[in-house]
Amino acid sequence: MPDFDVLVLGGGPAGVNAALAASAAGLKVALFDENPAAGGQVYRDPVYRAPISSAIPPTGDLQQGDTLRHELDQSAVITYFNHVVWAVTADYRVDAAGPAGPVHCSGRALIVATGTTERVVPFDGWTTPGVIGLAAATILLKSQGILPGRSTLVAGCGPLLAAVAAKIIEGGGKVEAIADIAGVGDWGRTLPAMVSRPDLMREGFHWVREIWSAGVPTLSRHTLVKVEQAHDGLHATLAPCDAAGRPIAGKQRSVVADCIAVGHGLTPSSEITRLLRAEHRYSRQAGGWIAVADQDGRTSRPRLYVAGDGAGIAGAAAAGHHGTLAGLACAIDLGTHLGTHLGTDAAQLRSRVPAARQAHAKAARFGRSMAQLMALRPGHTDSIEPQTIVCRCEDVTRAEIDAACDAGAHDMNQLKAWTRCGMGPCQGRTCGDVAAELLAARVHGGSRERAGCLSARTPLRPMTVEALTGNFSYDDIPIPMAAPL
Numbered sequence: 001m002p003d004f005d006v007l008v009l010g011g012g013p014a015g016v017n018a019a020l021a022a023s024a025a026g027l028k029v030a031l032f033d034e035n036p037a038a039g040g041q042v043y044r045d046p047v048y049r050a051p052i053s054s055a056i057p058p059t060g061d062l063q064q065g066d067t068l069r070h071e072l073d074q075s076a077v078i079t080y081f082n083h084v085v086w087a088v089t090a091d092y093r094v095d096a097a098g099p100a101g102p103v104h105c106s107g108r109a110l111i112v113a114t115g116t117t118e119r120v121v122p123f124d125g126w127t128t129p130g131v132i133g134l135a136a137a138t139i140l141l142k143s144q145g146i147l148p149g150r151s152t153l154v155a156g157c158g159p160l161l162a163a164v165a166a167k168i169i170e171g172g173g174k175v176e177a178i179a180d181i182a183g184v185g186d187w188g189r190t191l192p193a194m195v196s197r198p199d200l201m202r203e204g205f206h207w208v209r210e211i212w213s214a215g216v217p218t219l220s221r222h223t224l225v226k227v228e229q230a231h232d233g234l235h236a237t238l239a240p241c242d243a244a245g246r247p248i249a250g251k252q253r254s255v256v257a258d259c260i261a262v263g264h265g266l267t268p269s270s271e272i273t274r275l276l277r278a279e280h281r282y283s284r285q286a287g288g289w290i291a292v293a294d295q296d297g298r299t300s301r302p303r304l305y306v307a308g309d310g311a312g313i314a315g316a317a318a319a320g321h322h323g324t325l326a327g328l329a330c331a332i333d334l335g336t337h338l339g340t341h342l343g344t345d346a347a348q349l350r351s352r353v354p355a356a357r358q359a360h361a362k363a364a365r366f367g368r369s370m371a372q373l374m375a376l377r378p379g380h381t382d383s384i385e386p387q388t389i390v391c392r393c394e395d396v397t398r399a400e401i402d403a404a405c406d407a408g409a410h411d412m413n414q415l416k417a418w419t420r421c422g423m424g425p426c427q428g429r430t431c432g433d434v435a436a437e438l439l440a441a442r443v444h445g446g447s448r449e450r451a452g453c454l455s456a457r458t459p460l461r462p463m464t465v466e467a468l469t470g471n472f473s474y475d476d477i478p479i480p481m482a483a484p485l
């Protein structure tokens with residue numbers, strides 16, 4: 001007999017809304033997240049409510065996060081925060097490591113809402129201390145309330161460029177420059193979707209106003225090609241690039257800063273559905289490999305659901321509605337197929353689906369247009385220099401990846417076995433997407449489907465042996481009686 005009807009993995013907007021919908025339908029639900037509280041990446045709970053640096057004002061994200069956390073507190077959902085999920089089995093047993101040691105629970109159904117990982121396309125010097133992810137900068141700003149540096153260069157692509165720059169300025173920091181791979185035309189194409197969300201458009205204009213008022217130089221169609229450490233800080237070289245993200249001839253600029261926040265989009269965290277061998281497909285627009293699912297998150301495996309950005313990048317608002325849909329789908333399916341006693345009847349649950357689908361479609365339209373700005377550009381990976389490290393856990397360079405491809409490595413798992421690319425603590429979450437793009441271009445004429453993806457392995461996250469064993473005393477270990485002589 002499983003411990004719970006539903007186990008939800010991930011406490012962001014998708015996971016929390018999935019858990020709330022399933023719980024409100026009368027199911028016994030448990031939710032796991034590695035963070036101390038619900039909110040996920042976007043609505044994260046600040047460690048310090050009062051910012052410890054300058055006045056970084058509270059945002060709408062904080063208020064939405066507080067509402068989400070309050071709703072979860074008021075519900076019957078059992079929560080396991082500060083718990084890292086490190087294994088999931090085919091019969092939906094979840095193993096997690098928490099502050100009091102290992103925990104395991106089983107469920108009739110599993111909803112995977114594990115969000116995304118930030119993508120950084122490598123360039124010379126990207127592993128230098130002081131170079132951080134753009135999305136990682138949002139964690140510093142939102143969670144710890146501190147600035148990433150006294151002076152920061154913000155580079156890469158997507159809406160986080162303006163969000164991070166504005167937040168640094170509001171917090172009293174200096175933004176030396178913003179280098180955006182996207183051009184004016186790319187942003188122009190998002191206008192119809194932006195108009196559908198006047199609230200988010202207003203927020204965007206507010207960021208732009210902050211940036212203009214601070215006189216920050218904004219370089220459109222520019223990419224970061226090199227970072228060098230010098231006595232006065234990090235020296236970054238910015239070059240003009242084409243629409244494919246490839247540096248082109250033209251005036252290069254040098255910017256000195258003590259932090260460089262750079263990000264090139266997000267990739268869905270699909271390792272759990274891959275581990276469970278659900279069917280997957282590659283979608284450049286959705287950010288990478290995602291589980292094949294219907295619009296309510298039902299995957300190819302019975303009673304396995306996906307929700308939120310982990311099912312394809314569509315943004316926070318869409319993630320919340322997608323979570324509700326997955327929670328409802330799960331409740332409907334469990335009620336129908338397993339005869340589970342639900343507090344709400346199936347017809348009532350079904351009647352909520354059309355409105356949730358409509359709300360999801362509207363939010364996803366906006367989110368996907370932003371995701372389009374962050375999709376991996378083929379020319380960008382083309383321009384990685386041979387000596388540049390691609391896999392930073394194992395120090396594997398582009399030249400080593402190319403050599404393995406030329407020697408016959410034809411899919412990602414072969415590349416991993418031959419070079420150790422993706423075999424380190426991050427298990428390819430950081431380098432996997434870029435390495436696959438390089439392999440696809442060199443061996444398969446650009447086909448990511450033929451290049452495949454790294455197989456997921458447990459432990460899903462790096463962990464200590466102590467986290468697995470928990471606290472114990474050697475004196476408590478039963479010692480068998482000595483065998484009679």
Ligand SMILES: Cc1cc2nc3c(=O)[nH]c(=O)nc-3n(C[C@H](O)[C@H](O)[C@H](O)COP(=O)(O)OP(=O)(O)OC[C@H]3O[C@@H](n4cnc5c(N)ncnc54)[C@H](O)[C@@H]3O)c2cc1C
Pocket residue numbers: 009010011012013014015032033034035039040041042043083084085086113114115116117118135136138139163266269307308309310314315316317319460461
């Ligand atoms: C670092 C980062 C910062 C971001 N900042 C912003 C931002 O400021 N604004 C914005 O609009 N978008 C931001 N995004 C994009 C953002 O992910 C979303 O659009 C939104 O949060 C998606 O919601 P979600 O519920 O699908 O996933 P998330 O909010 O990412 O929630 C998924 C949760 O699952 C947890 N999780 C994953 N794997 C495990 C595991 N094995 N064990 C335990 N817990 C696990 C994660 O820690 C996370 O809390 C950010 C993305 C990243 C990667």
